[in-house]
Amino acid sequence: MTTSTDAVPAASPRALARARRRQAAARFWRQYRSHRAGVAGLVVLALIALAALFAPWLVGADSQSVTSAPGGPLEAPSADFPLGTDQFGRSLLALLVWGTRVSLTVGLLAAFLSVAIGTLVGVTAGHFKGWYGNVVMRITDWFLVMPTLVLAIALATVLSRSLWTTVLAIGVTTWPTTARLVRAQTLSVEARPYIERSRALGGGHGHIMSRHVLPNVMPLVLAQTTLVISTAILTEATLAFLGLGDPTIVSWGGLLQDAREAGAVSSGNWWYLAPPGLAIAVVALAFTLCGRTVETVLNPKLGVSR
Template identity: 80%
Template structure:
């Protein structure tokens, strides 16, 4: 084989070079994840938050095993109305005689699901709007950012209540109401990061080599804004869970499902506030505060790792 044939066989288009490139990419990803984890472990608050989230996730996944499949049924309730804590019911019962602890376990499923999905929808909308507005600029960006500003100055909770009132009462209504009203902050942050990325020299080289708008936004801009999006997501999840609890407490969620906010609404309607039945009110409120705090701690740790200039240590 001649020298030219050897170079051709080992060139960029050879199968072996493709395999080597993929292996190198995987090795870099593993090294990057290892560096991320080493930096994350330096944040004690982030570790506490992560541990608490793991506990909540395990409880949500294993809810039928921990609480029983029929624990939400009113007809199969085994206790009396509003019984206090006892060995049989560690957190007492509700007005139908159901175990508050079992309802708390099942409520983690809905609250976490709504928070995660609503945050994903919010971040997806904000990321698309921010990248498009930062890339195209011109009148496209002007229109998008004026819409963003309108959503930004409007009270988020009022808009969410209005949407949840107009639409049918279901879990998906709450998710949509939260997602379409909380994206402007993400859009603003992503647009600023997009403008910063597109001012770098390699973007000009990509355009000079024939890269179109889609290539630049997907292959160059999006990977560079993803760290910011990841940190923003962890922060938004906690606010989404709080908003879901607020909408459920106002009676705007599906009454057939059990959530922590719905438990507070049921406790209010049952007169637990005036009767002093703390075992019905305190557990869902503490659970909401704990999961919101856990996501906030994780978000601050992730943000500090991805942006070392912040210098946050917790």
């Protein structure tokens, strides 16, 4: 008697790749959530992101209006205004929630622009090791020795004051650190034997950089992105505090600038200064905690204690 077995179809390469990615993501999350500091930072960022997303429903769509301000100028914290009011009588709590949107948006966009430039420069400089790599890295070194904030202020001063100018000013001045890290990782990847085999089989520059180098540097890029976001938020707040931000939008740095112009420091109106400053510090710390945890998970050799 003969027995027949049903043929089991072999999984396609794409299905296998998706399964490996799911396993890697699950393994990453298991390791990430074992770090209490990273989880705390992630929870804080989730709450702040929800506040920014639902700002119109939480504090009202007209809470930024000067003409319909519900309170008097510079009122101290009370039951009606938990964080007091600004010089126009607007609720500082409402302005703080609205400022979350701008500060997070600028931080994320500027960080992505900075990391994209740094990744492109780092990968190409590590792959093309001749005169191109030398010239690009000398330019990178020049940007590294120049004060980032001074360059951002100069660029924001030359261009028109807007949200996109702030994003551009931060993005094009904070990429050198990422470029040097990615270049070092690219050199390490291209020294591996399978890169030589790929070249021997006819793999061109684009194939090697996109199919072999870039996937291996992406974990480093991900960790660097979370760290750059906190720097971008701090730089945006500094530019807004110096009066180089968009005056038509509410941001945390803009609130500090308004407090300075209203004389909150000399008059002792601490409620005008403390909330925006604490919000900037908390968000920057939360992104830093997440970034350090991601870096530790992706590179266990760092050995950061939990």
